[in-house]
Amino acid sequence: xxxxxxxxxxxxxxxxxxxxxxxxxxxxxxxxxxxxxxxxxxxxxxxxxxxxxxxxxxxxxxxxxxxxxxxxxxxxxxxxxxxxxxxxxxxxxxxxxxxxxxxxxxxxxxxxxxxxxxxxxxxxxxxxxxxxxxxxxxxxxxxxxxxxxxxxxxxxxxxxxxxxxxxxxxxxxxxxxxxxxxxxxxxxxxxxxxxxxxxxxxxxxxxxxxxxxxxxxxxxxxxxxxxxxxxxxxxxxxxxxxxxxxxxxxxxxxxxxxxxxxxxxxxxxxxxxxxxxxxxxxxxxxxxxxxxxxxxxxxxxxxxxxxxxxxxxxxxxxxxxxxxxxxxxxxxxxxxxxxxxxxxxxxxxxxxxx
Numbered sequence: 314x315x316x317x318x319x320x321x322x323x324x325x326x327x328x329x330x331x332x333x334x335x336x337x338x339x340x341x342x343x344x345x346x347x348x349x350x351x352x353x354x355x356x357x358x359x360x361x362x363x364x365x366x367x368x369x370x371x372x373x374x375x376x377x378x379x380x381x382x383x384x385x386x387x388x389x390x391x392x393x394x395x396x397x398x399x400x401x402x403x404x405x406x407x408x409x410x411x412x413x414x415x416x417x418x419x420x421x422x423x424x425x426x427x428x429x430x431x432x433x434x435x436x437x438x439x440x441x442x443x444x445x446x447x448x449x450x451x452x453x454x455x456x457x458x459x460x461x462x463x464x465x466x467x468x469x470x471x472x473x474x475x476x477x478x479x480x481x482x483x484x485x486x487x488x489x490x491x492x493x494x495x496x497x498x499x500x501x502x503x504x505x506x507x508x509x510x511x512x513x514x515x516x517x518x519x520x521x522x523x524x525x526x527x528x529x530x531x532x533x534x535x536x537x538x539x540x541x542x543x544x545x546x547x548x549x550x551x552x553x554x555x556x557x558x559x560x561x562x563x564x565x566x567x568x569x570x571x572x573x574x575x576x577x578x579x580x581x582x583x584x585x586x587x588x589x590x591x592x593x594x595x596x597x598x599x600x601x602x603x604x605x606x607x608x609x610x611x612x613x614x615x616x617x618x619x620x621x622x623x624x625x626x627x628x629x630x631x632x633x634x635x636x637x638x639x640x641x642x643x644x645x646x647x648x649x650x651x652x653x654x655x656x657x658x659x660x661x662x663x664x665x666x667x
Contacts, residue, residue, distance in 0.1 A: 318447075318489070320520050321563050323649035325351075325585065328398075332657065335584060339658065345584070345630055346622040349395040352586045354599055356380065356404020357411035359591035363433050364465040365453070367495055367535055369527040370405050373603060377405060380591050382413050384613045386420055388589070391617035393424035399446075403431035405591055405602070410436065419444045431493075433464065434474035439484035447489040449520075450478065453497075455506030463499055475510065482515040491518040496567075497535060501543055508553045508560050518559040521550065523567040525644035527600065540567035569643050579638035580654040581647035583609070583629055587621075595620050597629055600642050606632060 359377020422444035454460035457471035583597035610620035
């Protein structure tokens with residue numbers, strides 16, 4: 314069964330107007346400064362109720378407060394005016410710990426922006442769903458015991474998460490509801506168990522993806538994980554799919570783990586996406602949070618337009634021309650887009666013979 318949501322692939326080809334603009338902008342700052350991202354990730358909370366063993370952002374700490382609601386509203390309004398098409402609320406901590414999570418999601422949606430949410434599911438409420446295009450819950454286990462060992466919450470909340478998902482499905486909204494499992498030696502035997510449980514509840518999909526190591530991470534346990542021995546699982550797990558439920562086994566992403574890139578320049582940054590931290594810092598790439606080279610400004614001090622068209626992004630634009638992307642995480646969200654942009658910017662001979 315095909316991946317209905319193209320989770321394993323990029324979707325940049327569905328934005329031809331942005332690709333046309335990018336071809337003009339990629340080496341021209343005067344055009345590039347007006348090139349706003351299609352997609353932005355926003356962190357609402359620097360606090361988390363879980364301590365996941367695989368957390369890529371553990372180096373940031375877990376007590377970093379909440380986003381400034383008033384200033385974030387202004388930033389999102391700027392994004393909408395500039396043509397940002399989608400926002401995913403995820404980030405450093407658990408977004409639903411943010412006291413005004415529903416209000417900010419509703420506000421973004423009211424401006425015509427497609428909204429999404431990634432959560433551990435503990436505080437999920439069905440009232441959030443009407444403003445969401447999709448919702449993804451990170452579960453990473455098929456049993457309460459293994460969930461406790463991997464997510465390490467203060468109290469065992471696996472049952473509560475499953476109950477919250479049941480309520481969300483019963484709400485009957487148009488929101489696509491999915492689950493996510495990062496495949497680890499600790500949980501691979503429970504992938505099928507989780508898939509069957511989510512299928513029974515009525516979710517739309519379960520995506521099974523590889524762990525991607527961040528060199529800044531404190532955790533080193535899974536740094537050298539190889540997925541060769543797990544690829545056999547794809548066929549068996551996808552047999553659990555039905556017309557209403559999909560198991561999406563990210564085999565291509567798993568094969569990339571540990572492999573070096575065959576391209577040097579990242580063409581997607583600082584163009585197609587951005588990541589905003591809880592403290593208001595705007596980054597051109599979510600893989601380099603905390604790295605000053607990728608920090609473009611702060612929405613508590615500047616408007617989003619001032620940040621995106623400002624001097625720091627101009628310097629970063631020049632910096633990225635010589636940045637070696639082969640040093641980046643193998644499972645980067647922009648990897649597929651970069652391969653596409655590389656082909657687009659260096660076409661082969663005889664392209665008119667379609």
